[in-house]
Amino acid sequence: MLSRVAPWLASRRDVSDLAGMSVRTLDGRDTDALKRLAQQDPVTNVFILAHLRAAGTAAPTSGGAGIFGVFDDGVLVGACWAGANLVPVQLDPALAGAVAEAANRSGRRYASAFGPADSVLALHTELVERGHRAHEVRAEQPLMIIDGPPCVEPNPGLGLGNLADFDRILPACAAMFEEEVGYSPFLGGREFYSRRVEGLIRQGHSLVHLNDAREVVFKAELGAVTSDVTQIQGVWMNPLFRGQGLSSGYMSAVVEQAQKVAPVTSLYVNGFNTRARSTYERVGFRQVGTFATVLF
Incomplete structure (x- = not known):
């Protein structure tokens, strides 16, 4: 009681x-x-x-x-x-x-x-x-959705992650995690996080573009999936390719892939990340709520 x-x-x-x-x-x-x-x-x-x-x-x-x-x-x-x-x-x-x-x-x-x-x-x-x-409270994270076709032409280079490229995809995922939360996902050992990334690839929920040099240029995941909604997580652009106007096309391609799985695509983003919010709005996302994240 x-x-x-x-x-x-x-x-x-x-x-x-x-x-x-x-x-x-x-x-x-x-x-x-x-x-x-x-x-x-x-x-x-x-x-x-x-x-x-x-x-x-x-x-x-x-x-x-x-x-x-x-x-x-x-x-x-x-x-x-x-x-x-x-x-x-x-x-x-x-x-x-x-x-x-x-x-x-x-x-x-x-x-x-x-x-x-x-x-x-x-x-x-x-x-x-x-x-x-x-150690950090992120009190304002717009929850956004898109339930129609994206407003930007999708980048055709984005595809499903392949286990053959696991050794390239895993470091990109770890880099995204460290940028987002401030510490390595491998602090407690590599096994748990590696299994998570491998599982996303096996499920067809890892989306990635590797260029001709086999570098990960962009990646994202469908981190939560139902028959009605997917939630995009882990969006990351290789620092070598930032500032070139590529994000909108990649995000449109993510939406295109996500909508093969469920009609509504969602994500949440830090309120202070105005560049990312602008990209998502350009693609066609709209805010439907507000999340918060507390990092312990």
Whole structure:
């Protein structure tokens, strides 16, 4: 049961409403309820819907990741993925304290929290109260979609990544990761991140252009995929080719490939990255929400 009233909860819910509230880790019996909850916003919740599509269950994974569910008199009203990262699912900010308490009790270390800005920032506030410290908070990340043809001619050089080029694609992915978060994805060893990149290639979700010299010029991934929505992640242009006006054509080609998989293509971008935002808008993306990311 909820042990205290979070600041968000006190301002938005009557204290009498707390009597039927509880938080627990979801199991297989909760799969359909979680799917219904997430499908209230299939763009925002593409991460968890992609997980359910792949795993087929809301139960904890073999690696120990789980999903906290918040229940009101037995009805699932919010959730939060808790693996390497925290990812809220239709989580009212008023309930962030309950989820933060569960996350804190789990003893896990989280690399980040990402998702809808109001939920993520509320989680951050509650986690800070419990001794968790972030080294960076990105509070404004436009969530953008395109659901029609791109407005720029796609670059025909972009294609699916090939395992034969894994030794070239992996360093490009690692370079993107380090630029984005400030440290190497290999800090804890190469195996986990290498498996992730290999898996994306095998699934046909790695998009890359290698030139005649077998250099990766541009790459991106379809990081989360459902039958309705894909989310583009890991966009990276080789520094040797930046400033040449190539980004729009490559992003259009990414959209072209993504729309073979699902009708809606999404991404989120740092608010301060005005150059990238301008590129996405030129291609035809429009903002439909705001994400935030907290890096721990």
